[in-house]
Amino acid sequence: MSTSPFPHVNCRPYFKLRSQVKRITRIVADAAAAIPWNLPDICTAYNWPTGLAGGGVIAIVELGGGWVQSDIDSFFQSIGQPSPQITDVSVDGTMNTPGQSGSAGDADYEVALDIEVSGAAYFAATGQPATIRVYWSQDIATAVQQATSDGCDVCSISWGADEATWGKTAADQMESVAAAATQAGIVVFSASGDNDSSDGGPTPANVDVPSSCPHAVGCGGTYKTTTEEIVWNDNPGKTDGQGTGGGYSTLFPVQAFQIGAPPPPAGSTAGKGRMVPDVAADADPNTGYNIFVHGSVTVVGGTSAVAPLYAGLFAAFGTKLGFVTPALWKNPAAFKDITAGDNGLYKAAPGPDPCTGLGAPIGKSIAALFNAK
Numbered sequence: 001m002s003t004s005p006f007p008h009v010n011c012r013p014y015f016k017l018r019s020q021v022k023r024i025t026r027i028v029a030d031a032a033a034a035i036p037w038n039l040p041d042i043c044t045a046y047n048w049p050t051g052l053a054g055g056g057v058i059a060i061v062e063l064g065g066g067w068v069q070s071d072i073d074s075f076f077q078s079i080g081q082p083s084p085q086i087t088d089v090s091v092d093g094t095m096n097t098p099g100q101s102g103s104a105g106d107a108d109y110e111v112a113l114d115i116e117v118s119g120a121a122y123f124a125a126t127g128q129p130a131t132i133r134v135y136w137s138q139d140i141a142t143a144v145q146q147a148t149s150d151g152c153d154v155c156s157i158s159w160g161a162d163e164a165t166w167g168k169t170a171a172d173q174m175e176s177v178a179a180a181a182t183q184a185g186i187v188v189f190s191a192s193g194d195n196d197s198s199d200g201g202p203t204p205a206n207v208d209v210p211s212s213c214p215h216a217v218g219c220g221g222t223y224k225t226t227t228e229e230i231v232w233n234d235n236p237g238k239t240d241g242q243g244t245g246g247g248y249s250t251l252f253p254v255q256a257f258q259i260g261a262p263p264p265p266a267g268s269t270a271g272k273g274r275m276v277p278d279v280a281a282d283a284d285p286n287t288g289y290n291i292f293v294h295g296s297v298t299v300v301g302g303t304s305a306v307a308p309l310y311a312g313l314f315a316a317f318g319t320k321l322g323f324v325t326p327a328l329w330k331n332p333a334a335f336k337d338i339t340a341g342d343n344g345l346y347k348a349a350p351g352p353d354p355c356t357g358l359g360a361p362i363g364k365s366i367a368a369l370f371n372a373k
Contacts, residue, residue: 004092004139006173009166009209011063011140011159012200013110014191016242018285018299034225036290036299039120040079042282045226048313048363053373054126056315059147059155059186060114060134060308065107066098067115067134075116075292084119084130091137091146112293113300114158114308121312125363130315140210141177144188148181153320155181156311157190157216158304160208162201163251163271171209171251178215185320189310190216191303192277193245196233197344197354204239205247205270205345211277212249217325218276219306220244220356221283222338231341231348231355232284232301239344244283244303246343246354249273257326261352270345278325280338280356281306313363317370327369328358334366335359 018036037045067086076083088096098108115132122130133152135143140157147155163171178188193199193208200206211218221232221244235241248264250271255261261275282288288301314321328334329352338348338356346354 004142006139006141006170008139009161009170011161013107013159014194014304015110015113015300015302016194016285017109018288018301034286036288037282038079038290039117040124043121043124046361046363048124049367050125051127052125052316052367053318054122054128054316055318056153058118058122058130058132058311058315059152060118060132061140061143061155061157061159062111062134062136063138063159065111066096067111068098071112071292071295072115078292079120081120081123082129084132086115086132086134089133089135089146091135091142094136094138096134096136109293109298109300110158110304112291113289113304114156116291117289117305118156118308118312121309122315125313125316130312141174144177144181148184148186152186154187154311154315155189156308157188157210158307160191160193160210162199162206163209163212163249164201164206166209168251174210175213175215175252178210178213182215182323185322187314187321187324188216189219189307191307192218192220194242194302195245196239196241196243197247197346198240199245200240207247207249207271207276208245212252212274214252214255214274215323217310218278218357219303219310220246220277220280221303221306222280222356222360223284224282224287229336229338229360231338231343233341233343234284241344243343244355246276247271247346248275248354257329259329275354277357278328279310279335279358279361281309281360313361313366317367321370331369332358334362334369336362
């Protein structure tokens with residue numbers, strides 16, 4: 001295995017199994033509606049465009065786990081779609097290595113989630129099977145570099161760690177790689193983490209890299225039923241529970257493109273820089289996604305689902321868009337504002353916030369921003 005040119009950071013995948021969590025945030029009026037989503041149905045709920053030209057190649061970064069064709073075929077058959085074309089790319093000797101454990105930390109769930117969500121989202125918008133390249137590496141940055149070199153159009157990253165774990169040097173190098181990717185035309189989406197405002201870090205307020213990198217689109221999470229959508233947080237009153245990551249960077253400064261982003265709360269000892277996330281979508285495992293892994297249907301959530309959902313949509317636009325984040329922030333009406341809920345330290349409010357950013361996608365409106373046809 002080759003040596004990475006970047007400092008190695010121990011990153012984790014951001015998926016959550018429905019069987020692992022129990023929603024205790026509040027007794028919702030529509031509790032009976034808190035059921036998992038099939039991918040075509042959630043795309044419809046998010047007003048997905050249809051009949052787009054497509055053509056974008058989706059890069060998916062994976063640091064472990066694996067996939068098997070039988071699971072992929074079973075999933076896409078179950079939703080009436082053809083299987084995508086999937087190519088494995090070993091960046092540093094890391095390989096597609098599916099296991100059989102089915103344990104809670106099994107990265108096979110992450111890999112299946114990324115492939116199945118992005119592929120289904122792309123098909124919903126185009127009526128065509130997706131082209132997906134899975135980049136296997138021990139380091140996120142090297143995988144993104146390879147995807148850039150290969151000319152991919154979008155990149156989905158569902159692995160990460162809090163800024164304190166990365167440190168400034170490694171985070172700056174990750175940002176440089178993300179900036180180079182966007183300059184080459186790639187849109188980079190990154191999950192914001194699944195451990196509320198602490199991001200599993202040493203204090204109640206941390207944000208996640210790569211999602212805090214200014215040239216990555218940070219993807220937060222919601223709890224979505226057919227009648228309501230609020231911030232994902234299954235452990236109220238805790239800053240290190242099961243819920244969407246989000247907050248303010250300690251490593252990257254405030255970004256001028258984040259028009260209307262609120263400042264950190266007065267007196268906060270947390271970060272005061274770039275706000276995370278930029279966008280959001282359904283991530284609560286209680287309203288998670290039906291996927292196929294280890295030979296059976298499993299309900300999976302986490303902000304890991306949000307990055308590939310957006311990646312599938314943007315790949316359907318069929319053109320190299322690069323650094324799209326400023327355009328998104330200039331057009332908040334292309335998103336459904338999420339105004340209820342919290343992720344521990346931060347609360348949702350009208351307008352952008354450090355729980356769900358601009359909000360959940362209105363697919364056709366986002367497509368219109370980029371003249372997708």
